[in-house]
Amino acid sequence: MALLKVSGLAKSFGGVKAVSDLSFAVAPNQIKAIIGPNGAGKTTVFNLLCGVFAADAGTVEFAGRNISSLAPYVRARLGVGRTFQNTLLFDEMSVEENVMAATEAGLRLNAFAYLFRWPAVARAERQRREIAAEALKLVGLQDKARDPAGNLPAGERRLLEIARALGTRPEIVLLDEPAAGLNNAETDRLKHAIRAIRDRSITVLLVEHDMGLVMEICDEIVVLDQGAKIAEGPPLLIQEDDRVIEAYLGRPADNA
Ligand SMILES: Nc1ncnc2c1ncn2[C@@H]1O[C@H](COP(=O)(O)OP(=O)(O)OP(=O)(O)O)[C@@H](O)[C@H]1O
Numbered sequence: 419m420a421l422l423k424v425s426g427l428a429k430s431f432g433g434v435k436a437v438s439d440l441s442f443a444v445a446p447n448q449i450k451a452i453i454g455p456n457g458a459g460k461t462t463v464f465n466l467l468c469g470v471f472a473a474d475a476g477t478v479e480f481a482g483r484n485i486s487s488l489a490p491y492v493r494a495r496l497g498v499g500r501t502f503q504n505t506l507l508f509d510e511m512s513v514e515e516n517v518m519a520a521t522e523a524g525l526r527l528n529a530f531a532y533l534f535r536w537p538a539v540a541r542a543e544r545q546r547r548e549i550a551a552e553a554l555k556l557v558g559l560q561d562k563a564r565d566p567a568g569n570l571p572a573g574e575r576r577l578l579e580i581a582r583a584l585g586t587r588p589e590i591v592l593l594d595e596p597a598a599g600l601n602n603a604e605t606d607r608l609k610h611a612i613r614a615i616r617d618r619s620i621t622v623l624l625v626e627h628d629m630g631l632v633m634e635i636c637d638e639i640v641v642l643d644q645g646a647k648i649a650e651g652p653p654l655l656i657q658e659d660d661r662v663i664e665a666y667l668g669r670p671a672d673n674a
């Protein structure tokens with residue numbers, strides 16, 4: 419059974435059809451990518467999946483359950499985690515604290531607990547620290563746990579964002595352009611991290627413009643052009659698909 423299933427999804431902004439009649443599925447333990455030219459609708463799809471926008475039509479099913487009308491935080495709690503195209507880290511806090519801030523464990527403790535139930539607070543704190551340590555290990559930042567986040571270079575900031583998404587203990591994690599702005603060495607670390615995440619049985623759906631990375635690590639690719647799916651399949655078939663080549667290189671008429 420698919421872990422995530424999208425059927426007939428549509429979203430317009432004014433007159434612009436950002437996403438139209440989109441259907442695809444993500445199997446458990448897959449690394450799947452959504453690619454397409456700028457403005458194709460990729461980020462909009464992510465926003466529809468995690469509930470930032472309500473869809474005009476269509477459904478999103480997660481683990482067999484229709485989550486289309488659920489709020490973003492409910493979807494996150496059910497296991498849909500994500501990163502954003504633009505970073506938001508707490509630079510003054512340590513790397514570890516950045517991840518701990520994203521974990522939910524212990525949030526149920528109220529002020530009363532903090533005043534009178536220290537063992538429960540200490541236990542929740544320990545649990546959050548463990549979740550953070552595991553997330554940092556998956557992305558290869560365990561040795562930087564105590565460093566201020568503001569000291570990290572671009573590539574490691576990106577890895578930290580991913581660790582923050584893992585801090586919510588997702589079953590699927592949505593990564594929006596994780597390789598944007600990274601150099602080759604940083605992209606290699608990112609590849610390694612994405613594979614490690616999948617090996618921990620966390621399904622990965624990513625939007626990415628770095629075709630080298632997409633072709634190397636993905637099991638399957640969905641190609642969007644002007645909001646519609648024009649191809650779907652394994653990397654080797656996508657690379658040879660005429661409609662995909664046309665969407666990227668421009669139609670003959672566009673070049674005239
Ligand atoms: N909040 C919004 N309000 C109005 N229009 C929007 C909004 N978000 C996206 N759009 C429009 O929807 C279309 C798809 O945008 P989207 O950001 O999903 O593309 P994308 O594939 O992620 O592009 P990129 O590769 O540049 O990140 C574009 O025409 C964009 O201008």
Ligand SMILES: [Mg+2]
Binds near residue numbers: 461
């Ligand atoms: Mg985008």
